[in-house]
Amino acid sequence: xxxxxxxxxxxxxxxxxxxxxxxxxxxxxxxxxxxxxxxxxxxxxxxxxxxxxxxxxxxxxxxxxxxxxxxxxxxxxxxxxxxxxxxxxxxxxxxxxxxxxxxxxxxxxxxxxxxxxxxxxxxxxxxxxxxxxxxxxxxxxxxxxxxxxxxxxxxxxxxxxxxxxxxxxxxxxxxxxxxxxxxxxxxxxxxxxxxxxxxxxxxxxxxxxxxxxxxxxxxxxxxxxxxxxxxxxxxxxxxxxxxxxxxxxxxxxxxxxxxxxxxxxxxxxxxxxxxxxxxxxxxxxxxxxxxxxxxxxxxxxxxxxxxxxxxxxxxxxxxxxxxxxxxxxxxxxxxxxxxxxxxxxxxxxxxxxxxxxxxxxxxxxxxxxxxxxxxxxxxxxxxxxxxxxxxxxxxxxxxxxxxxxxxxxxxxxxxxxxxxxxxxxxxxxxxxxxxxxxxxxxxxxxxxxxxxxxxxxxxxxxxxxxxxxxxxxxxxxxxxxxxxxxxxxxxxxxxxxxxxxxxxxxxxxxxxxxxxxxxxxxxxxxxxxxxxxxxxxxxxxxxxxxxxxxxxxxxxxxxxxxxxxxxxxxxxxxxxxxxxxxxxxxxxxxxxxxxxxxxxxxxxxxxxxxxxxxxxxxxxxxxxxxxxxxxxxxxxxxxxxxxxxxxxxxxxxxxxxxxxxxxxxxxxxxxxxxxxxxxxxxxxxxxxxxxxxxxxxxxxxxxxxxxxxxxxxxxxxxxxxxx
Numbered sequence: 001x002x003x004x005x006x007x008x009x010x011x012x013x014x015x016x017x018x019x020x021x022x023x024x025x026x027x028x029x030x031x032x033x034x035x036x037x038x039x040x041x042x043x044x045x046x047x048x049x050x051x052x053x054x055x056x057x058x059x060x061x062x063x064x065x066x067x068x069x070x071x072x073x074x075x076x077x078x079x080x081x082x083x084x085x086x087x088x089x090x091x092x093x094x095x096x097x098x099x100x101x102x103x104x105x106x107x108x109x110x111x112x113x114x115x116x117x118x119x120x121x122x123x124x125x126x127x128x129x130x131x132x133x134x135x136x137x138x139x140x141x142x143x144x145x146x147x148x149x150x151x152x153x154x155x156x157x158x159x160x161x162x163x164x165x166x167x168x169x170x171x172x173x174x175x176x177x178x179x180x181x182x183x184x185x186x187x188x189x190x191x192x193x194x195x196x197x198x199x200x201x202x203x204x205x206x207x208x209x210x211x212x213x214x215x216x217x218x219x220x221x222x223x224x225x226x227x228x229x230x231x232x233x234x235x236x237x238x239x240x241x242x243x244x245x246x247x248x249x250x251x252x253x254x255x256x257x258x259x260x261x262x263x264x265x266x267x268x269x270x271x272x273x274x275x276x277x278x279x280x281x282x283x284x285x286x287x288x289x290x291x292x293x294x295x296x297x298x299x300x301x302x303x304x305x306x307x308x309x310x311x312x313x314x315x316x317x318x319x320x321x322x323x324x325x326x327x328x329x330x331x332x333x334x335x336x337x338x339x340x341x342x343x344x345x346x347x348x349x350x351x352x353x354x355x356x357x358x359x360x361x362x363x364x365x366x367x368x369x370x371x372x373x374x375x376x377x378x379x380x381x382x383x384x385x386x387x388x389x390x391x392x393x394x395x396x397x398x399x400x401x402x403x404x405x406x407x408x409x410x411x412x413x414x415x416x417x418x419x420x421x422x423x424x425x426x427x428x429x430x431x432x433x434x435x436x437x438x439x440x441x442x443x444x445x446x447x448x449x450x451x452x453x454x455x456x457x458x459x460x461x462x463x464x465x466x467x468x469x470x471x472x473x474x475x476x477x478x479x480x481x482x483x484x485x486x487x488x489x490x491x492x493x494x495x496x497x498x499x500x501x502x503x504x505x506x507x508x509x510x511x512x513x514x515x516x517x518x519x520x521x522x523x524x525x526x527x528x529x530x531x532x533x534x535x536x537x538x539x540x541x542x543x544x545x546x547x548x549x550x551x552x553x554x555x556x557x558x559x560x561x562x563x564x565x566x567x568x569x570x571x572x573x574x575x576x577x578x579x580x581x582x583x584x585x586x587x588x589x590x591x592x593x594x595x596x597x598x599x600x601x602x603x604x605x606x607x608x609x610x611x612x613x614x615x616x617x618x619x620x621x622x623x624x625x626x627x628x629x630x631x632x633x634x635x636x637x638x639x640x641x642x643x644x645x646x647x648x649x650x651x652x653x654x655x656x657x658x659x660x661x662x663x664x665x666x667x668x669x670x671x672x673x674x675x676x677x678x679x680x681x682x683x684x685x686x687x688x689x690x691x692x693x694x695x696x697x698x699x700x701x702x703x704x705x706x707x708x709x710x711x712x713x714x715x716x717x718x719x720x721x722x723x
Contacts, residue, residue, distance in 0.1 A: 008037070020045040043067070049104075051076055052685065054713055055083045055096060063103045070109040073100075073123075074136045078709040079689050082115040093122065101126045108132065108159075114168070115139055117148040124156035132191075133157070134164035138198070138695040141170055147178040154182040162191040166222065169198045169693055176207050179214035191220040195256060198693035202226045202258040204233030205242075212246035220252040227257050227302045229279045237284035244291030251296045251322075257303035260329060260357075264594070265531060265560055266384050268413040272360025274330065278304035285312035295320040301329030301357065308333040310344030317347040327355035327381075335373075337365035346373025355381035355408075364392025371399035379406035381435075389414045393423035401427050405524070408435035410531060416441045421545035428522050428545075435529035440540045521548040526584075528552055534561030534595050534612075538575030547581065554587040555579060563597030563612050563633070567605060577619035589629040592616055593663065593692065599635030599642065609633045610644035617646075621653035626682075628657060632664040641692065642666060648673040652680060659685040665696065668708040675715045684721055686712075 007015070019041050022028050032042040043064045050072040053060060076083060083096065109132035114120050120135070133153060141149075149170055153160065165175075175194070179186040192215060194203065202224040203211075212218070221243070225235040235255070243253070280302065289295075289312065298316075300306075309331045316323065326348065328334070334356065335344030345354075351374045356362060362385045371377075377400050382388065393415065397404060404427055409420045416439040424431060528549070532538060538557070559574075579585060595612065602608040607615075612633055620628075630651075634641040641664035643651075648670040651660065657680055666688060674683060688709070690696060 016041050016045060053077060054710060056710070058096065058099050061099050061103050065104065067106060068104050069106050071104050071107045072111040074111045074113045075687065077687065077713060078706050079687055080113060080139065080695060081706065082119055097122050097126055111136065113137065114149065116142055117144060117152065120149055121152040124152045128156050129159055130157040131159050132162035133160065135168040137168045138691050138693050139697060140694050147174050149174060150178045154178055154185045158185055160185055161188055163189060164193040166193045166195045168196065172203045172207055176210040179211060183214065186214040187217055189215045190217055192218060193222040195222040195224050195254060195261065197261045199224045199258050201231065205235050205239040206233060208235065208239045209242040212243050216246055217249060218247045219249055221247065221250055222254040224258050224261055225255050227278050227304050229276060234279070236279035237281060240280065240284055240288045244288045248291060249294060250292050251294050253292070253295065254299040256299060256301040259303050260301045266411050268411050272358045272384060272386055274305050276304050278302045278306050280306055282308060282312050285309065286315045289316040290319045293319060294322060296322045297325040298323065299327040301327065303330050306331045310335055313345045314343065314347050321350065323348060323350060325353040326351055329357040332359055332361050334359060334362060335366050335369050337363060337369045342369060342373045346370050348374055350376065352376050353379040356385060358384040363387045364389055367392040367396045371396040375400065376403055378403050380404060381408035382412060384411040386413045388412060390419045390423045394426060397424050398426040401430065405430055406433040407431055410435060410437050418544040428520060430524060431522060432524050433527040434525060438530050438532035438536060438538065438541065440536065521550055522546065523550060525549050526551055526553045529556045531558050531560065534559055534563055535566055535569060537571055539578050542578055542581065549582050551584055552582040553584050555585060556589040558591045558594070559616065560594040563595060563607065568607055569615055573618040574616045575619070576617070577622045580622045585623065586626045588625055591631040592633045593631035593641065595633040596636055597633050599638055599640045609635065610646055613644050614646035614650065617650040620650055623654065624656045625654055626656055627659040629661045629663065639694065639696065643670055645670055652676060655680045656682055658682050661687050661689060663689050663691055665690060668712065671712050672715065675719060677719065681719065686716060
């Protein structure tokens with residue numbers, strides 16, 4: 001028997017192709033340790049690199065990645081400091097720039113933190129062939145002339161085609177003059193991301209018109225706008241038509257109101273209608289859609305009423321046949337849901353992703369019509385829709401069982417945590433990504449009015465129209481169950497994990513009689529996102545039907561609310577211990593950034609933020625996390641988000657933690673808890689990032705400064721790394 005040839009005997013071209021297909025950074029690093037040949041091939045095929053560590057250590061800048069074309073310098077330590085500015089850096093900026101140019105000669109895509117225009121000027125001269133640039137700045141804009149942050153870039157980088165300012169704070173007046181002053185570069189731009197979360201008012205209508213006139217070749221446009229007609233320069237019909245007229249080659253368009261970028265959760269009891277209507281009529285929408293025949297992805301999050309939009313969406317379906325992703329905010333009348341004829345948004349048959357936000361008149365019948373028409377949906381998000389219930393969402397899940405894998409349900413009055421999970425039972429074995437609100441109110445399963453489905457026909461996936469009225473709704477359930485049973489019997493559906501339990505289940509082993517299936521798991525779920533109000537406990541999560549998720553790898557938890565005025569919780573723990581039941585869970589994002597409290601002395605009977613942090617993080621030591629992103633609670637009155645002593649001690653007890661990113665500030669002696677030799681020996685990557693607006697300009701004397709950061713990093717690097 002001939003022995004198998006070792007992989008080293010493969011031709012170099014094949015080995016190069018194999019290694020080039022590796023995407024995981026740690027896997028690539030492991031491959032580079034096999035042999036010198038593998039190391040050379042891995043370095044030669046590495047095209048993307050994010051530099052970490054302290055910029056003072058010039059000798060540690062790697063010189064073996066000469067093929068890297070995509071370089072990220074925004075996470076260098078100390079984070080947020082102008083490392084290439086002569087006035088703010090302890091390292092000679094000219095020497096650092098020289099080292100970077102020698103180490104990475106092939107860079108065409110760059111991400112950099114720029115606190116002043118001098119940083120942009122230096123990187124533009126280092127890499128004049130840049131095609132993509134992302135600027136990052138969470139600090140306030142320095143006092144400088146209009147366009148000073150962008151002018152060096154447009155002067156030096158004539159091949160620029162992609163500019164990303166989504167995390168860069170500037171004035172909206174800065175950009176249009178620069179585009180007009182450099183018409184050749186502006187005409188070469190194909191992607192422009194202006195979705196800056198720190199904006200308060202966004203781009204005005206005249207500014208959008210100037211931008212689109214200067215950049216006629218745009219294919220992707222992302223803009224933060226102000227649609228409120230009470231403001232001067234609001235975005236209305238004129239701005240929309242200027243976009244479609246001036247940039248007919250657009251494939252991706254995101255127009256988002258700045259109030260939506262704040263990401264604050266709305267009131268589930270709102271009816272979905274605002275007091276003001278957007279100045280966008282049906283005729284303008286028709287003309288806007290007709291002028292963008294190449295459109296593939298559209299986001300219109302208006303935050304003001306757009307009424308009777310169904311007819312315009314039918315034009316969207318006919319004029320934009322390539323449309324695959326659609327998000328609509330504050331659009332009403334998406335579809336009529338009368339009779340069996342599809343209309344409105346249901347005619348967008350090619351959609352693979354759909355997000356509906358704050359639609360005041362969307363009902364269960366509307367969900368069913370969407371499921372019938374948009375039968376290719378793989379992702380579905382619904383937010384702030386008061387009239388939909390478990391039955392409508394459950395039917396949508398049943399009809400989209402073959403395709404739907406990504407679901408988000410938020411701020412819907414009739415869909416608390418238990419109801420959301422129950423509605424997704426038909427696809428629980430297929431869902432890969434899920435978001436729900438942790439609202440623990442019990443839903444009454446009898447609150448569905450069968451009269452809502454009178455005189456309606458629903459077509460099944462075999463093309464059979466089934467009459468659904470108040471008297472034969474249950475017979476429709478029986479027929480649907482029989483159809484699924486036949487598919488299971490003959491193997492046409494591939495599996496038989498779903499059997500309806502909405503009143504038709506008979507206790508034959510597929511259900512347990514209480515709306516949950518105890519013998520089934522969320523076997524494909526690998527990402528779970530949760531919203532929870534401050535003061536509520538996470539311990540009820542397994543009880544709503546999410547107790548068995550064997551492949552769950554990542555959890556994101558967002559805690560929102562005002563701690564001020566709240567008394568001490570009756571329980572000692574928030575409930576992170578309940579997540580220890582998920583064996584594969586290794587990554588977590590715990591976002592308490594929207595939790596507001598007292599950073600200093602709290603009034604009698606209340607807790608300050610240090611005690612709230614202890615409440616939130618208690619039990620984290622029971623989890624086997626390898627990576628954690630943590631946003632501390634904040635005191636808005638003093639603009640402070642800090643890691644306090646109890647939180648530092650609890651994080652130090654998480655002995656499996658390898659990466660820790662704290663999105664706030666901390667005292668140096670608190671951070672030293674993380675590098676104690678008797679605790680976590682796996683911790684390797686720690687960074688403080690003040691990535692919120694406005695980031696503190698001058699750190700307090702007792703918090704992490706440049707010298708403090710260097711001392712902590714030295715202590716971290718002195719520890720032995722087990723692997």
